Each structure stands twice: as C-alpha cells, then as structure tokens.
Amino acid sequence: MRFIFVHGTGVRRERYDELFRWVRRGLEERFQDAEVVPFYWGDTFGSSLDAGGASIPGTATTRGTEDxxxxxxxxxxxxxxxxxxxxxxxxxxxxxxxxxxxxxxxxxxxxxxxxxxxxxxxxxxxxxxxxxxxxxxxxxxxxxxxxxxxxxxxxxxxxxxxxxxxxxxxxxxxxxxxxxxxxxxxxxxxxxxxxxxxxxxxxxxxxxxxxxxxxxxxxxxxxxxxxxxxxxxxxTPQSVLDRKRGEATSAGASAVGDILRYQARGGPLRDHLTQLIAASLEPPVVIGHSLGGIALVDALALAAIRQEPLSVRLLVTVGSQAPFLHELGALAGLPPGATLPPNFPQWLNIYDRRDLLSYLAAPVFPGDPRVTDHEVRSRQPFPVSHSAYWKLGAVYDRIGEALR
Incomplete structure (x- = not known):
C-alpha cells in the first residue's frame, strides 16, 4: 500500500527527515506492505525573510484559558x-x-x-x-x-x-x-x-x-x-512573545510565511503534488500535516472540478487549517461556500483541541458522508501539540480503521 506524506509549515529538510521517520515507523508497524513516499517542499516552495526581518515591530494581545x-x-x-x-x-x-x-x-x-x-x-x-x-x-x-x-x-x-x-x-x-x-x-x-x-x-x-x-x-x-x-x-506565553516579538517572529517566520506564500503562489507546489499522485501505480493514501493538508485538499478539489480527478484511496489531513480557510472563503481549491465536488475522495481529518492550528472539517461540509473528523489527545499545550501527532498510536490506528 502506497502512502504519500506531505509536511506542513515551517518545516525544512532536517526537521522533515525526523518527522518522516516517525510517520514511516507508525505506518510500517500497522501495514506490512506499506510504501511510504516523502513529499518535501520546504526548500523549493517555502518562504524566507529576504530583508532579515526588518518589517517586525512589537505588540500583541493576550487570551485566557477556559476549558x-x-x-x-x-x-x-x-x-x-x-x-x-x-x-x-x-x-x-x-x-x-x-x-x-x-x-x-x-x-x-x-x-x-x-x-x-x-x-x-x-x-x-x-x-x-x-x-x-x-x-x-x-x-x-x-x-x-x-x-x-x-x-x-x-x-x-x-x-x-x-x-x-x-x-x-x-x-x-x-x-x-x-x-x-x-x-x-x-x-x-x-x-x-x-x-x-x-x-x-x-x-x-x-x-x-x-x-x-x-x-x-x-x-x-x-x-x-x-x-x-x-x-x-x-x-498565555503571549506576554513573553510581546517582549521578544522580533526574536520570536524571526524564528517562526517560515511557519507563517509558508502559509502566506502558498496562498499567493501555491500553484507550483500543487502541480508537483498532482504529478506525484498521478504517477502512482496504485491509488495512494495521501497524508498532509498542517499546510500539507491544505495543499492536498486544494489539489484534489481542483482536479475534480476540472473533471480530471486524481485516483486517491484516502485523504488524511492532520492538524490542518483547510476547513478553516474554506469557512473564510480563502481555500484556493473551492469557491467560497462550495460543497466538495464529485469524485473527491474519502477524507479523514484528525485534530487535537490543544492544537490551535487544527480545525474540524465535517461541520464545514454538513451531510457529506465522505468527511469524517477524529480527535486525538497528545496532552501537550500549543505549540508542542502541533507536532506530537506523529508519535500517537491513535493517529495510525484511525487511519487503519478508515482504510478497512
């Protein structure tokens, strides 16, 4: 069984290799015939601060915890x-x-x-x-x-x-x-x-x-x-971030910048992703983390709208903002308020409520039986919760259930 793993925001080669190691291990432990294919895009399509962060001033707001x-x-x-x-x-x-x-x-x-x-x-x-x-x-x-x-x-x-x-x-x-x-x-x-x-x-x-x-x-x-x-x-740590905004923003610029760059110039990334999926000898399971999930939803939706659907066994988004962007009318692959097109694959959306970059998909596409949300809990606060998915057995177990 072929799996394609697409990483998210702010990830570069060394970090991707580490995440991919955990993803491959989790899948190979549950699927004896797993072929896990990497799709690394950080160096080619990721962002950077060309002016060295000269644009960063420094204040923000705070928020509390109620749960x-x-x-x-x-x-x-x-x-x-x-x-x-x-x-x-x-x-x-x-x-x-x-x-x-x-x-x-x-x-x-x-x-x-x-x-x-x-x-x-x-x-x-x-x-x-x-x-x-x-x-x-x-x-x-x-x-x-x-x-x-x-x-x-x-x-x-x-x-x-x-x-x-x-x-x-x-x-x-x-x-x-x-x-x-x-x-x-x-x-x-x-x-x-x-x-x-x-x-x-x-x-x-x-x-x-x-x-x-x-x-x-x-x-x-x-x-x-x-x-x-x-x-x-x-x-929250916001007060600390306020005092160190320049340092914090520069360190995290690639994470935010990748999203903004993708929104403005995401076509080449989607084209490369489409080519990889289309070249598969069997319908793959495509797994996207964070921005990787957005790119997958866009690519699959655009292909289906063009009536050139990509053959995919299962779409898995993990800690992804794709549903939120669609609710905002900002998803490149679908017009604002549109339903998923025919020939869009089954979609398993995995989230952790502690992860502030994860969102629900099923309520955004009400009544669509192809869309399922599943909650996991890393017991970590944000931002650690955004990367902890890949060491949770529940993530891979749920993928296995969806495939069965």
Missing part, C-alpha cells in the same frame, strides 16, 4: 514560559513554615541539592542506550540539552531559595517533583517547536528524574500546583 480540562496543559504552559516558576512558589510557601533546622545536620533540602549535583551529565546515546531516560531524551530530540538544563537549574537562585526552606521529608518530596518538572520544562522550552514529545513522554521523564534524585513515582502533590493552575487559566 476545565486544561489544568494539566495550563500548568505546563506556564512552565514552558517560565520553567523555574514552581520553585519560586515553593520558596515563598516554605518561608512561612515554622520548621526549624537542626544545627550541624544536613537539611532535607541540602540532600536534594547534593543528589541533583551528583547526577551524571553525560547521557550520550550509545553508551547508555539501554537506559529508559536516555532513550526518551533521544526520541524527543532533547538529549543534547540535558546537561545544560541540569546545570542551569542547579546554579539558579530559584533552586537555592527553594531548597533552603526545605527541612523535612514531605517538603523534600515536593521539591524533588518541582525540580524534575523544571528540568523537563527547561528542555522543552529550549527546544521549542523542534521537539516531538507527547504528554505521556513528558510525564515519564519527570518520573524518571524524580527517581534519580530520590523521589518515588510522580512525587508529592505540589502545593504550588494550585497557584500555577490559577495563573495558567489567566495567562
């Missing part, structure tokens, strides 16, 4: 924005405790600090390839930043203030959990959108780090969590 299921995502949203915030809260809470340190004895907090400093920094893959933490860091693209994250946390004023007020084992367990979460948050924040990490992988890394510092399982329930949750439900 009660956002508790986990809201806390990590704050941690990704400010990885050491939980330690500051713990230090402030501990400063009000009445516990007294015993003169001449090492406190519980100092023991945690010693255990953190003794952790090995070198987890280079190969020498520790049987270690679960090493494998997780490697698979999520976080291994190279591990040593720096440990050192940054161990040398921080926030950590010193937090462990200085810890005098008993209960508070030490709480500190261990906060430290582990902070290290993982530093890794994720440093990697940004380049990371491919689910919520389960993130939580497992926290567990493994906690165990190495002397904790057990997920550790104690943090008193700081209630504070973070309340803040997380009111804030």
């Amino acid at each position: 009660p299921e956002e508790a986990d995502a809201a806390e990590w949203l704050l941690l990704l924005t400010d990885p050491l915030c939980e330690l500051r809260v713990l230090a402030a809470l501990g400063a009000t405790d009445d516990g007294l340190a015993m003169p001449g004895l090492q406190s519980a907090g100092e023991r945690v600090a010693d255990d953190l400093r003794k952790l090995p920094r070198d987890l280079s893959f190969g020498s520790h390839d049987d270690d679960e933490l090493t494998r997780l860091l490697q698979d999520t693209g976080l291994l190279n930043g591990y040593a720096d994250a440990l050192d940054e946390l161990a040398d921080s004023d926030e950590f010193r203030d937090a462990y200085a007020v810890v005098q008993d084992d209960v508070s030490a367990a709480e500190l261990i959990t906060a430290v582990s979460r902070a290290v993982v948050a530093l890794l994720l924040a440093g990697a940004g959108e380049a990371v491919v990490c689910t919520g389960d992988e993130r939580d497992r890394m926290v567990d493994l780090l906690s165990g190495r510092i002397g904790g057990t399982a997920r550790g104690a329930l943090l008193r700081a969590s209630g504070v973070l949750l309340k803040l997380g439900q009111r804030l």
